[in-house]
Amino acid sequence: MLKLYNTLSKKVENFKPIHNREVGLYTCGPTVYNFAHIGNLRTYIFEDLLQRVLEYNGYRVNRAMNITDVGHLVSDADEGEDKLEVGAKREGKHPLEIARFYTDKFFRDLTELNIIKPGVVKSATQTIDAQIEIIKLLEQKDYTYQNESGIYFDTSKLPDYGMLSGQKLSGKKTGAREEVVVDPHKKHPQDFVLWFFLAGKYKNHVLHWPSPWGEGFPGWHIECSAISRKALGQPFDIHTGGVDHIGTHHTNEMAQSEAAFGVPLANIWMHGEFLQINSGKMAKSAGTFITLDDLKAKGFSPLDLRYLYLTAHYRTQLNFTWEGLEAAHKALERLYAFINLPRPGEDWKKEVDKSYQNQFIDAINYDLNIPKALGIARSLMDDPNILNSVKITTLFDFDKIFGLKLEDTERGYPTWLTIAAIQDQDMGLKLKAIMLTREKAREQKDFQKSDELRKQIEDLGYEVMDTPEGQKVKKKVNI
Numbered sequence: 001m002l003k004l005y006n007t008l009s010k011k012v013e014n015f016k017p018i019h020n021r022e023v024g025l026y027t028c029g030p031t032v033y034n035f036a037h038i039g040n041l042r043t044y045i046f047e048d049l050l051q052r053v054l055e056y057n058g059y060r061v062n063r064a065m066n067i068t069d070v071g072h073l074v075s076d077a078d079e080g081e082d083k084l085e086v087g088a089k090r091e092g093k094h095p096l097e098i099a100r101f102y103t104d105k106f107f108r109d110l111t112e113l114n115i116i117k118p119g120v121v122k123s124a125t126q127t128i129d130a131q132i133e134i135i136k137l138l139e140q141k142d143y144t145y146q147n148e149s150g151i152y153f154d155t156s157k158l159p160d161y162g163m164l165s166g167q168k169l170s171g172k173k174t175g176a177r178e179e180v181v182v183d184p185h186k187k188h189p190q191d192f193v194l195w196f197f198l199a200g201k202y203k204n205h206v207l208h209w210p211s212p213w214g215e216g217f218p219g220w221h222i223e224c225s226a227i228s229r230k231a232l233g234q235p236f237d238i239h240t241g242g243v244d245h246i247g248t249h250h251t252n253e254m255a256q257s258e259a260a261f262g263v264p265l266a267n268i269w270m271h272g273e274f275l276q277i278n279s280g281k282m283a284k285s286a287g288t289f290i291t292l293d294d295l296k297a298k299g300f301s302p303l304d305l306r307y308l309y310l311t312a313h314y315r316t317q318l319n320f321t322w323e324g325l326e327a328a329h330k331a332l333e334r335l336y337a338f339i340n341l342p343r344p345g346e347d348w349k350k351e352v353d354k355s356y357q358n359q360f361i362d363a364i365n366y367d368l369n370i371p372k373a374l375g376i377a378r379s380l381m382d383d384p385n386i387l388n389s390v391k392i393t394t395l396f397d398f399d400k401i402f403g404l405k406l407e408d409t410e411r412g413y414p415t416w417l418t419i420a421a422i423q424d425q426d427m428g429l430k431l432k433a434i435m436l437t438r439e440k441a442r443e444q445k446d447f448q449k450s451d452e453l454r455k456q457i458e459d460l461g462y463e464v465m466d467t468p469e470g471q472k473v474k475k476k477v478n479i
């Protein structure tokens, strides 16, 4: 039986879907004003693993995700500029151009990480009408108040407000986070904006729409209530995001959806922990973030990062270091080499080892214990009593969860190239010339020269391996 940790109950619970074999899963998507950093991407890998575990258990997963392209201010607590307008000013473009560019880049990142794309993806600006409908309902039910700045949700009207984070209204400290400046328009510090007017500092906001309250734009949280309800109904099964969403964004999504419709928003809330970088917090706002392209520039594959993330449980913080990534890269190379082992004289048995498979299922079904599942895969590889063909077939089965493209020949992972396969670019020509000289040196058994030439190849950023088919080279990772 699948068990999942629910942030709401703070317990590992047996998973019982609302509809027999179907699961409604919602993921809070990115605010598309900049590149995603690898900390953001860790959360999407956690959610991808969750989807894969659900599917492995035979569920059909209906998954929806929002794209925030308006209304998310620099501070989650409704302060500062809209992030999309910050991006637009930075790059001298229209906010929707910024949104389009970073949305496309985000989905390319997901593809490279072999993350399954959610079936429903909607942006905030595509769903303004549905958001206005919910705000109207909240107004009718007297959960809102209005002033010259916008329409606010009155958190004091909802006795359960804050139950997700466990912070009761009276206990929630304002100013606990340094960037929180309490908006004087709020009756209570936790109140949040549902609809901003084109007033005050938002007078010249580029994106705006008509509403029953005049021209304006939505607050950040309301889009998720609108998109999830439309795609998955209410309540739906599982709501996911990063731990940074718990205190404000998810608390407010939950409050407005439950106040408007009188039923819970989701049964289970799951959150991925932070990634730290060199033991510090990585955040876009601090300007210190690593992107997938930074990794690729050092010769790593996005799948190396995926492997690294499999080694830590989603509810523990992971400290990213380049050395850690290099270790993941080496482990993944070993795994690929194992899959490609020659299998001489062995009857190819396309069968899964049941004993290892059962251990694997127990691990993934206990709140996604992927690190343990990875350890089981390693023990399987080392087990002398199992045929290689059975090991490999079993690993292919495990890879339905790992998502490391073990069965793909085109996995976009740097491979060992023969001299003939090196492309004729500047570097390639130089590299080829050295390799040809080295081939001669080896024929003449001049191993000293061969070693000198190996060093030259390494200086060009490649490593070389001598195989029965001749020398092969591969780009070296460079940390």
Ligand SMILES: [Zn+2]
Pocket: 027, 028, 029, 066, 224, 249, 253
């Ligand atoms: Zn959300």
